[in-house]
Amino acid sequence: MALPGSIPTLQAHNSGNYTRVDNVFCTDTLLECAVTCNTVPSLQPMLTDHLPICTTFDIRIPIVDQRERWCWAKVNWDDFQKRLKELLETLELPSELTTETDFWRALREFDEVTTKVIAELIPKAKPSPYQRRWWNETLTAMKRRTSALSGKSHRHRFERDHPVHEDF
Incomplete structure (x- = not known):
């Protein structure tokens, strides 16, 4: 559980007592990245009894090794x-x-x-910290074509016999 057990998550309307009825669950991998998990009573909307739970995770994008390489x-x-x-x-x-x-x-x-x-x-590759080594120019061209066909198909969505639907 990401939220420690001693933190209340509900304030009863009739008595004003704080209780714990809500839990915050996440996977073990995500739990390792949890920085904070706590309630924020100051953000509680009017006429509600549950307290908002604010959770912060440190999920940085992994940086790729930037050594110069051949393309x-x-x-x-x-x-x-x-x-x-x-x-x-x-x-x-x-x-x-x-x-x-x-x-x-x-x-x-x-x-x-x-x-x-x-x-x-052999040209040198321009290193990018967020590169996807499996992606190439052929996939870029295919994605552009698919996106263009998707737009055309959407524009002609009410014309069931339009040839763009078969292409898409």
Whole structure:
């Protein structure tokens, strides 16, 4: 219970006595966020016997990690593939890696080329503290289209055979 048991929630009209008849329940998760829960007799409306209950919760929006990151959704993969192929062809790698030293050298060179192509062709994402990583431009376009169809459907709500209802 969010409201402590010792706090009265009702003042009887005939006797003026304070009693406890109302409870404030919430989930355990929300209860952890409760800052205050108390009655406010000064806000009691006229001709009512129940006291208003004021509850304050600390429910801040979680802030997303704002490290700079690559925006993989906006990559032109054809250009990326062409550029990577160009730079990999310039490497003088042996056709067969026979020693551990050859392997580590080839891996380092491949990593450098890949990192260079990523830095050149992949845009950086603009960090937002409230971003939804699952949301993308395709969903934005679909939402706009749905909203537009919703408005048209509402405007033609009395015309049951209107084609906009099928589109929506």
